Amino acid sequence: MTVLRVILADQLSAQLEVVARAEKGKDVFLLAEVMAEAIYVRHHVKKIAFQFSAMRHFAEALKSAGYKVRYVGLEDDGNSQSLGGEILRAVEALRPSRILITEPGEWRLRDDFEALRLALPVPFDILPDTRFLCSHAEFEAWAVGRRELRMEYFYREMRRRHHLLMEPDGKPSGGRWNYDAENRKPPRAGLDSPRRLSFRKDAITLAVLDLVRRRLPENYGRLEPFHFAVTRQQALRELDHFITHILPGFGDYQDAMIRAEPYLRHSLLAAYINAGLLYPLEVCRKAEDAYREGHAPLNATEGFIRQILGWRAFVRGIYWRFMPGYVDSNALEAREPLPWFYWSGDTNMACMKEAFQHTFDHAYSHHIQRLMITGNFALLAGIDPKAVHEWYLAVYADAYEWVEAPNTIGMALHADGGLLASKPYAASGNYIKRMSNFCDGCAYDPSVSIGENACPFNALYWDFLARHRGRFSGNARMPYVYANWDKMGADKQTALRSQAEAHRVAMREGRL
Ligand code: FAD
Ligand code: DLZ
Numbered sequence: 001m002t003v004l005r006v007i008l009a010d011q012l013s014a015q016l017e018v019v020a021r022a023e024k025g026k027d028v029f030l031l032a033e034v035m036a037e038a039i040y041v042r043h044h045v046k047k048i049a050f051q052f053s054a055m056r057h058f059a060e061a062l063k064s065a066g067y068k069v070r071y072v073g074l075e076d077d078g079n080s081q082s083l084g085g086e087i088l089r090a091v092e093a094l095r096p097s098r099i100l101i102t103e104p105g106e107w108r109l110r111d112d113f114e115a116l117r118l119a120l121p122v123p124f125d126i127l128p129d130t131r132f133l134c135s136h137a138e139f140e141a142w143a144v145g146r147r148e149l150r151m152e153y154f155y156r157e158m159r160r161r162h163h164l165l166m167e168p169d170g171k172p173s174g175g176r177w178n179y180d181a182e183n184r185k186p187p188r189a190g191l192d193s194p195r196r197l198s199f200r201k202d203a204i205t206l207a208v209l210d211l212v213r214r215r216l217p218e219n220y221g222r223l224e225p226f227h228f229a230v231t232r233q234q235a236l237r238e239l240d241h242f243i244t245h246i247l248p249g250f251g252d253y254q255d256a257m258i259r260a261e262p263y264l265r266h267s268l269l270a271a272y273i274n275a276g277l278l279y280p281l282e283v284c285r286k287a288e289d290a291y292r293e294g295h296a297p298l299n300a301t302e303g304f305i306r307q308i309l310g311w312r313a314f315v316r317g318i319y320w321r322f323m324p325g326y327v328d329s330n331a332l333e334a335r336e337p338l339p340w341f342y343w344s345g346d347t348n349m350a351c352m353k354e355a356f357q358h359t360f361d362h363a364y365s366h367h368i369q370r371l372m373i374t375g376n377f378a379l380l381a382g383i384d385p386k387a388v389h390e391w392y393l394a395v396y397a398d399a400y401e402w403v404e405a406p407n408t409i410g411m412a413l414h415a416d417g418g419l420l421a422s423k424p425y426a427a428s429g430n431y432i433k434r435m436s437n438f439c440d441g442c443a444y445d446p447s448v449s450i451g452e453n454a455c456p457f458n459a460l461y462w463d464f465l466a467r468h469r470g471r472f473s474g475n476a477r478m479p480y481v482y483a484n485w486d487k488m489g490a491d492k493q494t495a496l497r498s499q500a501e502a503h504r505v506a507m508r509e510g511r512l
């Protein structure tokens with residue numbers, strides 16, 4: 001009897017049980033391109049093209065290996081344009097004895113599939129996603145009974161569990177768990193992005209680009225040039241290129257930002273890991289090998305591995321532990337609508353404009369731009385977390401809710417009240433001036449807080465701290481900033497708060 005094996009766009013991994021245990025010539029794989037997923041937020045067109053091309057290539061590889069595949073293209077006759085609808089149509093057409101799917105990465109879809117599972121007369125199993133370095137049960141066992149969930153302690157346990165950067169005596173390599181202090185250098189003169197790979201577009205990718213261009217004109221972003229890897233082989237080349245040429249410099253300038261240099265020493269691997277073309281453990285092991293062979297320094301290797309073994313696994317744990325309520329969190333009661341310039345890029349703030357340009361052009365901007373530019377601004381200005389969350393989910397090629405929501409709602413906006421991060425990542429223009437060259441030539445001046453040319457990040461920063469004093473003044477990491485605020489005196493404080501209000505009015509009126 002036929003087993004229907006459903007594969008979602010971010011489950012393109014031969015290791016998954018749904019794929020690995022299939023019987024050739026008997027079972028049928030279902031992959032479906034559907035409008036409901038393409039437009040429920042205004043996904044970047046590059047993200048959609050990447051996913052559809054990678055899905056089509058994965059389906060072709062399955063067919064070449066002798067498997068039966070039901071591939072539903074976006075324009076195919078009868079496409080119901082929803083994932084649930086496509087499972088129903090496949091059940092009708094194929095009369096399978098059983099349906100198998102890997103747990104999706106979004107609560108919304110898991111809920112839909114759970115409802116379908118109960119409604120269908122066919123056995124329907126939702127299997128765990130075994131690609132992750134920490135299962136739900138393992139995260140729960142670590143989290144239960146802890147007063148606070150902090151990534152650093154989780155990460156140490158993960159290092160031990162996966163024997164990554166550990167010495168035979170059970171100590172961390174180099175004697176320390178974390179080398180972050182060495183990874184925060186401001187940009188040096190001449191810092192630029194090393195050469196990155198661009199993959200040849202075959203007939204499948206060209207057809208997908210044409211499809212996306214015609215059918216999704218309302219979606220966000222620039223479609224071409226399109227450089228993405230769309231097969232596991234290509235993604236492995238991207239990984240090798242990173243390990244060989246870029247990893248050695250990953251640490252030092254990890255937080256630096258440079259005009260017209262979107263990538264610097266970042267890996268660009270998140271889109272491939274998240275879609276399933278690369279496995280997180282293989283990526284970490286290759287990085288560790290580079291360190292053991294003397295090719296990459298420890299601060300770079302540890303910093304890189306921590307992002308995947310630590311942050312990536314940790315945010316997933318937070319997401320599933322606190323959903324479904326997590327995406328509605330608004331602990332700081334932020335209510336401003338998302339300014340239109342998040343979509344149009346039309347703002348006088350050079351740092352924001354730059355981050356929007358990278359995002360629009362590449363469906364990418366690196367972590368510090370996401371956190372300390374666009375995220376920081378939304379935090380300081382008090383923008384509604386749900387609207388910010390939907391923006392981040394739409395605009396990055398690596399965005400899926402399990403990873404995007406905790407990063408946005410928890411890390412960038414502190415809207416979860418500190419479940420994910422002990423203090424808000426709030427910073428004034430001074431931080432941006434130190435870590436980037438964006439301020440040169442900006443309409444605003446980072447050293448000015450009040451007046452016509454005042455950098456909006458400055459007054460908004462102080463106003464944010466003043467607004468939330470009740471919540472943050474007791475935080476062990478914040479007394480220094482409140483001492484500075486108190487030293488200013490009442491007149492300066494009042495002036496800063498009215499300046500912040502003026503920035504918010506300008507923001508609402510599209511003049512900022
Ligand atoms: P690198 O800087 O090279 O890092 C190496 C790898 O570590 C990444 O490929 C990724 O797999 C992992 N990683 C690094 N930081 C994180 C993190 N904070 N959480 C989870 N994994 C991490 N990452 C996503 O994968 N998808 C998202 O939708 C996403 N949304 C974000 C939204 C906000 C507001 C912020 C602040 C961060 C977000 N991140 C997200 C985390 C991080 O910014 C991206 O993983 C990273 O920028 C991807 O680029 P890269 O592959 O070049 O990463
Ligand atoms: C993001 C996305 C898009 C744009 N399109 C599809 C699609 O056509 N088919 C599909 O299976 N998945 C798509 N996805 C990903 C889903 O929205 C969702 O984020 C993941 O499947 C969660 O695991």
Ligand code: SF4
Nearest residue numbers: 349351439442446455
């Ligand atoms: Fe951004 Fe302020 Fe610098 Fe302008 S002056 S680039 S707004 S930090």
